Amino acid sequence: MSIDLRHRVLKAMREGASAHAAAERFGIAIATAVRWRSQDRAGRSDPLPMGRDRRSGRIEAEAEFLKSLVDGKEDITLHEKQRRLADERGLKIGIGTLWRFFDRHGLTWKKDRARERAGAPGPSEAAAGLIQRSARPRSCEARLLR
Numbered sequence: 001m002s003i004d005l006r007h008r009v010l011k012a013m014r015e016g017a018s019a020h021a022a023a024e025r026f027g028i029a030i031a032t033a034v035r036w037r038s039q040d041r042a043g044r045s046d047p048l049p050m051g052r053d054r055r056s057g058r059i060e061a062e063a064e065f066l067k068s069l070v071d072g073k074e075d076i077t078l079h080e081k082q083r084r085l086a087d088e089r090g091l092k093i094g095i096g097t098l099w100r101f102f103d104r105h106g107l108t109w110k111k112d113r114a115r116e117r118a119g120a121p122g123p124s125e126a127a128a129g130l131i132q133r134s135a136r137p138r139s140c141e142a143r144l145l146r
Helices: 003-014 019-026 030-041 056-060 063-071 078-089 095-104 140-145
Strands: none
Touching: 003 019, 003 030, 019 030, 056 063, 056 095, 063 078, 063 095, 078 095
């Protein structure tokens, strides 16, 4: 329903029409007219915004604490940050909420170098000089570049 319709219904009720009469006149449900009148009497004639975040204020209040977790030398996961937030600050939030906080603030972090490696461990750097490399490139990208 449009805000214009809401304002016309409220105007009719302010001018003396009952909620039932205004609802019938404008083709809306009686319950809607009653609810709009109640909200108008409370000082709010416009509807509340829809579809926006209404609860990020809870996590935003802990912004400095969360930023210190990223700035610190600790290499912890989102789950560990969630647990620390609950243990140390008494705030229970979901992983998605925590992720959106860091994304909203442009905060990223990388795991330490030991955890970046995937697959089987290769030879140590000391032994690297003893291994002869093949003259032929092994990757698909290298073959495409020839």
